[in-house]
Every structure is written in C-alpha cells, then in structure tokens.
Amino acid sequence: MSRFLPLTIRFISGGSMLVTTVAEAKTALAGTWRNKEAPDYLEAVRLVDDAIAGTCRPAIAFAAFKKVAMQQGLLKPASPSAALTMLDELSSRSKAPPS
Structure with missing residues (x-):
C-alpha cells in the first residue's frame, strides 16, 4: 500500500x-516539465533524491x-472518492426541507 494519496x-x-x-x-x-530550471523544481528534485538516500523525510x-x-x-x-460523494449526498438530503 502506498504511503501517499x-x-x-x-x-x-x-x-x-x-x-x-x-x-x-x-x-x-x-519526464517533460514546463520549466526544469525553476527553483521549486530543482528543490523538489533535491528533496526527492535526499528522501531516497534517507536524509530527508519522504x-x-x-x-x-x-x-x-x-x-x-x-x-x-x-475527483472525490466514492465515500465522499455518498457523504455529500446524505448531507444534502438532511438539509432539504421536509415534504
């Protein structure tokens, strides 16, 4: 199982x-990115490499x-999960005025 969503x-x-x-x-x-020279891109590359090496938290x-x-x-x-969609539907039903 993956650790991240x-x-x-x-x-x-x-x-x-x-x-x-x-x-x-x-x-x-x-892969192909818009700007591989952007500071945040370079920082992400460094942090991912550090996490793989064990010197940064994943x-x-x-x-x-x-x-x-x-x-x-x-x-x-x-897209929202099936469970979240069901919860939203139930929530909207409870707010509807009684018929």
Missing part, C-alpha cells in the same frame, strides 16, 4: 503517470513534488 501528473509531452511513492516522484521528475519530499507539479500545471485534479 495518488497524484496524476500530465506531462507536457501528453503522457501521464500516477505517482504514489517518492521513487515514482523521481521517475516523474525525469513526506517533505512528496509535498515538494506536489507543490511544483501544481505550480507548473501538471497536476490533474482528483
């Missing part, structure tokens, strides 16, 4: 990748990866 990355080249681990984040960072590296993916417009928005 899955992120779907859409590369500039048109491909996509599901990322759930720091190792997958490293692979995704090697959660910090994954957060940096997610941040740069959002900044560069590569993060595909996640």
